Amino acid sequence: MTALPDVPAALAPGPGPWLIALRAIVAREALRFVHQRERFVAALVRPLVWLVVFAAGFRSALGLSIIPPYETYIPYEVYIVPGLCGMIQLFNGMQSSLSLVYDREMGSMRLLLTSPLPRPWLLMCKLAAGCAISILQVYAFLAIAAAFGIVMPWGGYVAVLPALVVSGLMLGALGLALSSFIRQLENFAGVMNFVIFPMFFLSTALYPLWKMAESSTLLRDICAVNPFTQGVELIRFALHARLEPAALGWTLLAFAVFAGLAVRGYDPARGLAQRKA
Amino acid sequence: MSSRGASSGLVVADVSFAWGGRKALEGVSFAAPPGKFCALLGPNGAGKSTLFALLTGLMRPASGRIEVAGHDLSRAPRAALARIGAVFQQSTLDLDLTVHRNLTYFAALHGIGGREAARRADAALDRLDMREREGEKARALNGGHRRRAEIARALMHDPAVLLLDEPTVGLDAAARRAITDHVHDLGRDAGITVLWATHLVDEVRDEDEVVILHRGRVAAQGPAEEIAGPRPLTDVFLTMTGKAAA
Numbered sequence: 196m197t198a199l200p201d202v203p204a205a206l207a208p209g210p211g212p213w214l215i216a217l218r219a220i221v222a223r224e225a226l227r228f229v230h231q232r233e234r235f236v237a238a239l240v241r242p243l244v245w246l247v248v249f250a251a252g253f254r255s256a257l258g259l260s261i262i263p264p265y266e267t268y269i270p271y272e273v274y275i276v277p278g279l280c281g282m283i284q285l286f287n288g289m290q291s292s293l294s295l296v297y298d299r300e301m302g303s304m305r306l307l308l309t310s311p312l313p314r315p316w317l318l319m320c321k322l323a324a325g326c327a328i329s330i331l332q333v334y335a336f337l338a339i340a341a342a343f344g345i346v347m348p349w350g351g352y353v354a355v356l357p358a359l360v361v362s363g364l365m366l367g368a369l370g371l372a373l374s375s376f377i378r379q380l381e382n383f384a385g386v387m388n389f390v391i392f393p394m395f396f397l398s399t400a401l402y403p404l405w406k407m408a409e410s411s412t413l414l415r416d417i418c419a420v421n422p423f424t425q426g427v428e429l430i431r432f433a434l435h436a437r438l439e440p441a442a443l444g445w446t447l448l449a450f451a452v453f454a455g456l457a458v459r460g461y462d463p464a465r466g467l468a469q470r471k472a
Numbered sequence: 473m474s475s476r477g478a479s480s481g482l483v484v485a486d487v488s489f490a491w492g493g494r495k496a497l498e499g500v501s502f503a504a505p506p507g508k509f510c511a512l513l514g515p516n517g518a519g520k521s522t523l524f525a526l527l528t529g530l531m532r533p534a535s536g537r538i539e540v541a542g543h544d545l546s547r548a549p550r551a552a553l554a555r556i557g558a559v560f561q562q563s564t565l566d567l568d569l570t571v572h573r574n575l576t577y578f579a580a581l582h583g584i585g586g587r588e589a590a591r592r593a594d595a596a597l598d599r600l601d602m603r604e605r606e607g608e609k610a611r612a613l614n615g616g617h618r619r620r621a622e623i624a625r626a627l628m629h630d631p632a633v634l635l636l637d638e639p640t641v642g643l644d645a646a647a648r649r650a651i652t653d654h655v656h657d658l659g660r661d662a663g664i665t666v667l668w669a670t671h672l673v674d675e676v677r678d679e680d681e682v683v684i685l686h687r688g689r690v691a692a693q694g695p696a697e698e699i700a701g702p703r704p705l706t707d708v709f710l711t712m713t714g715k716a717a718a
């Protein structure tokens with residue numbers, strides 16, 4: 196038995212211990228994802244069904260005028276690609292959240308929460324891991340969409356990466372915040388009904404704001420303040436190699452709010468800690 | 473301070489906690505000195521698991537103080553958590569990872585990576601006679617071996633205090649015996665303070681420290697043989713907790 200070192204590894208100065216934890220958490224999530232092949236397939240099939248079936252049917256019903264970032268008339272399939280990228284990240288965020296609730300019920304979340312590294316950092320590692328996986332899914336989707344002839348400008352494929360990081364972190368933080376307030380796995384169906392569907396349908400993922408305003412200005416306003424709309428617009432502009440500062444600002448703000456709620460929710464002095472599991 | 477023996481083990485001072493309005497722990501105080509095996513005895517519902525949640529920082533006590541190796545858990549949570557090894561009642565192994573990967577993942581959460589993590593995993597598995605199972609997925613292990621893997625994992629970062637919440641639940645007699653013996657040896661040979669929560673009195677040895685928890689309060693504490701006196705410890709425990717046969 197070796198003598199106990201004066202300073203435990205987790206408390207050593209410098210970023211070393213923090214990065215070791217980050218790498219391990221990301222690697223574990225990636226491994227988990229690779230093992231769940233059906234999750235990967237489901238993550239791709241869902242947006243592809245929308246793209247190939249829904250968009251084909253909607254194409255003739257929905258006339259789109261020229262709105263930024265588009266400089267010409269675009270087919271509906273091109274319009275909904277950013278929304279479907281957002282959808283992948285939204286589902287991935289909720290899936291991570293679901294796995295966190297599951298982990299908590301099964302006990303393995305305790306392992307993370309009893310680590311001596313700062314809890315906000317550990318939650319950030321979880322977020323980064325989920326975000327990385329969602330980005331892989333989005334690029335796989337974009338590649339398949341390109342194979343169907345729905346191609347973005349080349350620069351867009353590069354420029355969209357930082358946008359996906361921001362939107363992925365925002366939607367992951369939303370999932371993390373929700374997971375800290377959901378007591379049991381059974382309540383998760385409610386999240387699907389009350390979070391995913393409203394967020395997706397009350398956004399610019401499927402139809403532009405002006406189209407929504409034709410039926411109701413209230414609905415248009417709700418869509419405009421929906422953080423998912425902002426994330427989707429950020430992705431939409433980035434896919435055309437353009438930056439939309441307002442969307443970036445709102446997405447970052449939403450991320451800060453959701454991350455704050457998550458940190459609060461996982462604080463041992465309040466949140467889930469004070470409720471009996 | 474360079475050795476575990478110089479630390480002050482585990483100190484719980486006047487700790488209270490309530491779930492909503494229902495009191496779960498009231499003025500709980502005890503100390504487990506370095507290198508001692510301390511059995512936390514209590515019937516189901518006595519507050520053992522609540523106390524464990526407080527000791528591992530998952531929740532914060534309403535009042536009172538918890539010290540781990542001289543570090544106050546409320547004031548210096550990171551320093552205290554870095555010195556705790558915990559085995560929860562419910563298994564926390566990732567069943568799809570190998571035993572070795574489960575250990576190195578845990579090491580990473582304590583800031584230990586690379587070769588050092590692998591070396592420590594080997595040593596911890598050796599100590600629990602689990603080395604030959606290191607390549608197996610946790611799912612393939614039986615209950616006894618899963619528990620051993622969890623104990624090995626809890627030792628990866630050389631903790632000063634090892635907390636185990638009813639670690640033998642669901643195990644057969646042989647596995648229960650083996651694990652109880654292993655952990656007793658750990659306390660004695662490695663100078664680790666062990667807090668072992670259980671409702672099974674036969675896991676306690678005469679030389680162990682005992683804290684009897686009943687309805688959220690400490691009903692008795694001291695060396696097992698002193699608490700038992702001339703009677704079997706089981707009888708004393710059942711009498712104190714009101715479960716003795718009428």
